């Protein structure tokens with residue numbers, strides 16, 4: 004039995020499940036030459052036109068740029084730059100309606116062309132002398148993303164390091180109306196094959212398989228002629244069936260291989276690129292011509308001149324429509340993409356991007372509005388045509404129920420949104436719309452889940468760090484304690500003990516060495532006490548009745564004597580006590596003298612006859628004078644009492 008490769012070489016083709024045969028309606032554009040659109044007044048260049056991240060903006064408002072100049076950087080592998088499609092001035096950098104079903108605004112550079120179409124300097128590469136890294140760098144810096152609709156960065160596919168059996172070039176273009184690739188192949192087959200040569204240098208495949216539908220005989224012939232000198236380049240004419248251009252479907256058609264769910268073609272040794280991408284790679288490498296424009300099919304019954312147009316990236320859809328004779332009398336919907344997978348535009352200022360292959364402006368007769376949706380009748384027509392062998396009615400049911408588990412179980416993400424199921428549905432159910440919404444919700448849930456997981460991981464990492472630090476502290480303290488204990492045991496700590504003892508001794512010495520002042524104060528206090536006692540004795544001798552009442556000074560001395568004898572009061576407190584005692588003694592003596600003066604004065608007032616002797620006594624002894632005065636007062640009182648009636 005021949006091997007797979009032998010079967011492929013022999014021209015064998017296979018088939019995939021399902022598919023539909025809608026009217027192709029390509030004839031009105033496919034046979035016309037590609038027209039070149041005049042420079043528009045404004046170009047709206049979205050920063051991100053691919054799967055990945057946008058590069059940083061390299062230009063500023065008011066800056067003049069040259070044709071081919073990079074407007075954004077390619078500072079990581081998932082960034083693909085955008086370029087100035089012509090020379091002109093940067094007008095704004097900000098939001099503009101996106102070329103997306105959501106029509107959400109996205110960051111966009113607006114360029115005002117100056118009409119000069121002035122190029123920057125160009126540096127073509129020599130394929131024979133260029134290494135793979137410089138080729139890949141050129142592909143990335145030229146801003147090339149998959150032009151078949153997915154927009155995957157081309158340098159990532161071309162730079163795969165896994166072994167590649169087959170490089171498949173997708174020239175199928177199976178969706179009705181669209182003939183952009185057909186026209187490009189007819190006019191640029193040689194350049195396309197040069198692009199395939201570059202990809203072969205990078206990927207070293209066993210064979211190149213170029214798939215094209217059999218309704219494009221002119222393009223097929225052009226490709227075969229261009230490949231005639233290449234060994235292992237095989238152009239295969241495929242039966243016209245939608246969606247033969249799907250990645251998995253085309254792989255199955257050409258190799259009979261199936262890409263497992265959730266896996267990539269490279270996992271089975273296959274890399275696939277679009278024919279337009281190969282053309283762009285050749286221009287980038289061999290001419291240093293970045294991706295500045297692309298062929299767009301502008302078609303529909305509302306146009307007087309439907310045709311394929313080479314349009315600059317960023318051209319507003321309205322410019323293309325006007326160029327092709329758009330009839331405004333009965334404005335109807337305008338679709339970006341084909342009738343099966345495209346979406347209705349919110350307004351006509353939306354720009355052409357790197358992945359835009361068709362602008363369809365149909366009449367109501369040509370593409371009637373969708374009829375009202377009916378209930379599913381479970382006819383299974385959708386399952387019969389599904390090229391991914393899914394169960395679209397089950398997916399519809401679980402999409403409405405918002406059941407992500409069941410949707411995953413029924414492989415929602417294997418759906419390529421080809422629209423074949425909706426095309427055959429008798430209930431006019433817009434099945435693909437339901438799937439798109441369900442996918443978006445699940446992706447959002449997954450993003451939230453990832454965020455929650457990351458937050459949880461951060462929290463756990465913090466707790467682990469704190470616990471680790473705590474354990475380290477405890478271990479350190481334990482080590483220090485052990486070291487101290489060991490030092491005490493070995494006597495190495497004796498110095499510290501000796502020092503402590505020395506400090507205690509010094510303190511005691513200081514206390515013992517009482518200053519001479521203190522002894523002096525004590526001596527003074529003793530002398531004063533002696534004086535007080537002498538005075539008290541003298542007083543007692545003169546006043547025998549007063550023995551029971553010690554003088555204030557003596558009382559103070561007695562109060563102070565006990566603590567002075569019991570404890571060594573400080574020198575300062577002793578001096579203060581002595582001063583207080585002296586002050587009290589002075590005050591008592593003064594008070595006593597004043598009392599005696601008052602008594603003498605009273606006696607002199609009441610008994611003039613006794614004044615002289617009393618004065619003499621007072622001058623000699625005040626105490627005796629006071630006694631005499633008291634006696635005199637008693638006598639006077641007695642006499643007064645006896646004279647009373």
Ligand code: SF4
Nearest residue numbers: 379380382383385428
């Ligand atoms: S084709 Fe439409 S009506 Fe029939 S089973 Fe599918 S979803 Fe239901």
Ligand code: SF4
Nearest residue numbers: 389418419421422424
């Ligand atoms: S849109 Fe999805 S479910 Fe419907 S036929 Fe295509 S792949 Fe199948």
